[in-house]
Amino acid sequence: NAGVMQNPRHLVRRRGQEARLRCSPMKGHSHVYWYRQLPEEGLKFMVYLQKENIIDESGMPKERFSAEFPKEGPSILRIQQVVRGDSAAYFCASSQTDSNEKLFFGSGTQLSVL
Amino acid sequence: GESVGLHLPTLSVQEGDNSIINCAYSNSASDYFIWYKQESGKGPQFIIDIRSNMDKRQGQRVTVLLNKTVKHLSLQIAATQPGDSAVYFCAENLQGAQKLVFGQGTRLTINP
Numbered sequence: 001n002a003g004v005m006q007n008p009r010h011l012v013r014r015r016g017q018e019a020r021l022r023c024s025p026m027k028g029h030s031h032v033y034w035y036r037q038l039p040e041e042g043l044k045f046m047v048y049l050q051k052e053n054i055i056d057e058s059g060m061p062k063e064r065f066s067a068e069f070p071k072e073g074p075s076i077l078r079i080q081q082v083v084r085g086d087s088a089a090y091f092c093a094s095s096q097t098d099s100n101e102k103l104f105f106g107s108g109t110q111l112s113v114l
Numbered sequence: 115g116e117s118v119g120l121h122l123p124t125l126s127v128q129e130g131d132n133s134i135i136n137c138a139y140s141n142s143a144s145d146y147f148i149w150y151k152q153e154s155g156k157g158p159q160f161i162i163d164i165r166s167n168m169d170k171r172q173g174q175r176v177t178v179l180l181n182k183t184v185k186h187l188s189l190q191i192a193a194t195q196p197g198d199s200a201v202y203f204c205a206e207n208l209q210g211a212q213k214l215v216f217g218q219g220t221r222l223t224i225n226p
Binding site: 004033035040041042043044048055056058091098101102103104106107108 | 146150155156158159160205211212213215217218
């Protein structure tokens with residue numbers, strides 16, 4: 001968890017609201033990955049981004065979900081019109097290269113949809 | 115479905131004993147494997163990794179074994195300590211892909 005910062009740690013939203021999850025990668029890292037984890041399950045890949053580019057979004061739902069990693073600032077995972085099924089822990093990881101070797105994960109954002 | 119799975123969802127061991135956590139994978143194109151430790155309320159923490167051109171790799175108190183013939187991966191923890199209590203995940207990386215496929219996880223509990 002060294003250096004990957006996610007906020008907020010906990011986010012509560014009502015159905016239909018928007019959720020914005022932020023991830024600041026480790027210093028010097030330009031590759032960011034988002035994963036989702038349901039209780040008692042492993043992490044599921046959502047999206048892989050480099051600065052200003054989405055490289056692989058094959059794990060992200062086609063509707064309501066979007067991600068960005070602007071030139072300046074943190075990576076944002078945005079969920080519009082949240083539903084109860086979106087409740088999960090969302091983890092961000094970063095790396096210095098496009099390799100999955102030794103990804104560093106943040107502490108996650110726990111999203112609860114009421 | 116997932117190509118990475120675990121044989122046992124929970125494992126209890128006596129403090130001081132060795133722990134062995136198993137993982138099965140189904141994709142022969144995977145060329146890189148990682149074990150992560152996840153404590154409650156935290157993100158996954160890298161433990162050890164291994165490439166497909168190796169069958170064994172050792173770290174501090176941990177050893178990963180890879181059997182490509184039967185597509186099996188294991189994590190051995192020597193002299194298990196209370197601080198080892200966590201959920202352990204194996205993950206695989208398909209050659210050329212930029213995403214990890216995680217297994218379900220095994221919860222390791224330590225009995226005093």
